[in-house]
Amino acid sequence: MEQQTQQQIEDGGNNQAAGTNNRWAPTPPQLRILKGLYYDKGFKYPTPEQIQEICLHLKQYGQIEDKNVFFWFQNLKARERQKLKEFRNVPVGGSLDLNFGSTSNDRSTDRSIDLNFGSRVGYGAEGSIMEQRGEYHQEIETLPLFPMHGEDILGNMKTTSEGGGGYGGGSHIFLELSLNSYRDADMA
């Protein structure tokens, strides 16, 4: 596609030191562990806490940061999804019927999003938002992601008790303010 002239625009005040632009790449052990988590264990939705845990664990195999783990999972998920999507588009040509059913991707692309900004009216003391997908809930919280064998150095990690605290958020309000003035304008 048209590769527009990438150039560094002004940065409002937060510019990284030029030159230290090393992009992380997983070391073989790191990659192996990550893939093991993703494919073997079906572990695809790490919480921030689990990201830290994983990252900490992987640190022994090379330099790594939280955001690397985060992006790694994000990208892997996105790309698998993307592959499936374009696979559906592939003209198979034959009478072969690839029935995928309806992918769980049926997002109604409703344009009138609920803009609930501002307007705090009433407040439900919501609670844990720990629900992962409608699928496997891995027992997080205190279950070690890495069963100690071989490459485990953390005997136990977070025996921490998040219970009770967390953040003071968790309140969806949905006042249906609906700034529906959004015409198509986009995506048309």
Next chain:
Amino acid sequence: MEQQTQQQIEDGGNNQAAGTNNRWAPTPPQLRILKGLYYDKGFKYPTPEQIQEICLHLKQYGQIEDKNVFFWFQNLKARERQKLKEFRNVPVGGSLDLNFGSTSNDRSTDRSIDLNFGSRVGYGAEGSIMEQRGEYHQEIETLPLFPMHGEDILGNMKTTSEGGGGYGGGSHIFLELSLNSYRDADMA
């Protein structure tokens, strides 16, 4: 922290060929203004009215809609928070705990900007529906988001030179909102 080695060049032109580009991206002036609001002024929780105001102001620098502004603030807040969460157990060297006391949202960085030199003072007659978050509502109501000289409407300023530089642009025309039910008069 955000290393933006990449940034798509603005469309400020605006090219916007039909079809291919459907995702909004802030033009450099827009980005600068948004960041200025967020970081400099500590302005992080715009009300719908303010979103409209900001959006209207930014329209001079390229196509933009309310929801873009809304999402921009949402994302920035979310990602900053996420970053804090992911790094909140960085080795601080001790168990020193900085108690933040109340659920700090120090958006009260109101610096008493009163650069509203001799202008309209009659807008915003709503009075008391400014209640936002039950507690720390900013005393805005009619705050001058843009000190009315910052960016001229003509939009012919340099994006890389600002702050202290004497730019010849004195047109102050906008800031008229508050009751006009705008349609999306997006410039083409």
Next chain:
DNA sequence: AGTGTATGAATGAAAG
């Protein structure tokens, strides 16, 4: 050398 592919990183948009 150029070109294509895999993948890290960034971010707008949206769901819940």
Next chain:
DNA sequence: CTTTCATTCATACACT
């Protein structure tokens, strides 16, 4: 507000 999805940019590396 939190989390996830989608799209895109950028770059390392392979391939011919």
